[in-house]
Amino acid sequence: MAQTVNRATDLMSDNARRPKTNLQLPTAAKYFFTALGIGLLLLILVMGIKALREAPPASIQVSTQGLTAAQHQALHQTMKQQPVNSFFTTNLQSLRDIAMGLAWVDQVSVTRDWQQGIIITALPKQAVAHFGTERLVDAKGTVFVPADSQELTSAQFATLQGETSQAPVIMQQMQQINDWYAPLGMRVEDIILTPRMTWLVRFDNGLRVIVDNENTAQKILSLSQLLGNQLSTRLEEMQSIDLRYKNGFTIAWKVTGSNTAISD
Known part of the structure; x- marks a missing residue:
């Protein structure tokens, strides 16, 4: 029994003295995987930008809230003539400025809505x-x-x-x-x-x-x-x-x- 214990102790001592080895990738492999990761990110970014550019123009909806039929028609006619980009890239401030350019408009709000597109809500001067x-x-x-x-x-x-x-x-x-x-x-x-x-x-x-x-x-x-x-x-x-x-x-x-x- 004593011999068995001594032998186990010797084995543990040998393992403790034995140098530890870490598996490390060669430097070339490191560069390869880093470049691969960057390349994938760039590819995703390029594809995302392309998808945004090629997306169909956003739909512009003019809310009837607070407007008479004539006011709604006048604002609708003005806004439908404006060039728009996709849902995400359309400049909302630019659309707001155009709507505010109408002399009878007092306030304008422009928001994005997933279901309806770009919503323009205006209040007329009283x-x-x-x-x-x-x-x-x-x-x-x-x-x-x-x-x-x-x-x-x-x-x-x-x-x-x-x-x-x-x-x-x-x-x-x-x-x-x-x-x-x-x-x-x-x-x-x-x-x-x-x-x-x-x-x-x-x-x-x-x-x-x-x-x-x-x-x-x-x-x-x-x-x-x-x-x-x-x-x-x-x-x-x-x-x-x-x-x-x-x-x-x-x-x-x-x-x-x-x-x-x-x-x-």
Whole structure:
């Protein structure tokens, strides 16, 4: 028994003294397999790029959400004329810029959808007034041509006139006047800003007001207060009021056709 144990111990000692050997590939083989791996990756990459380039053009869908039939048709006609690449390579920002180039469009979202293709969702500008006879203007004072010409015939809108660059100023002035004259049951129907910065305002009750660019806001506000107090009983008799004076104004009357000057 002791001999057996001694022999096993000797064998273990021999194995411990015996040098370990690692199987290593020759250097040439290493280079071969490395090159093979790189080659396969490049092949996959090239095939992927080729597949993307040869893929059929992506389908563009224009959402009807938030658009009238005329607006949807106008946007659809514009987008279908645009060259597009595949589903993955089409430049979405470029399509968005094209859609935003339409004057009546306010916001645009362009997304990819696996089932439908490239989806374009747009929101139109919301008109609050006419600007001249062929354009509209939104609450921010942005002037635009609508997609549907029928919008130009809306009777609910007031009409603004002046230089396009002055549209935000005219819009702001109209909104302010409407606020001041709302207690009198009056709203602006037409407002004009001339090149000489003279304001011409016509209310929905037929009263016309003209005012220059000197203390314009104060003059219009003071008039609203007078019409609501001292002159309230004669409001329906007035045809026009001229505020282009430093210390007063004149009133033209409907029936008599005469003018009355009123001083501060």
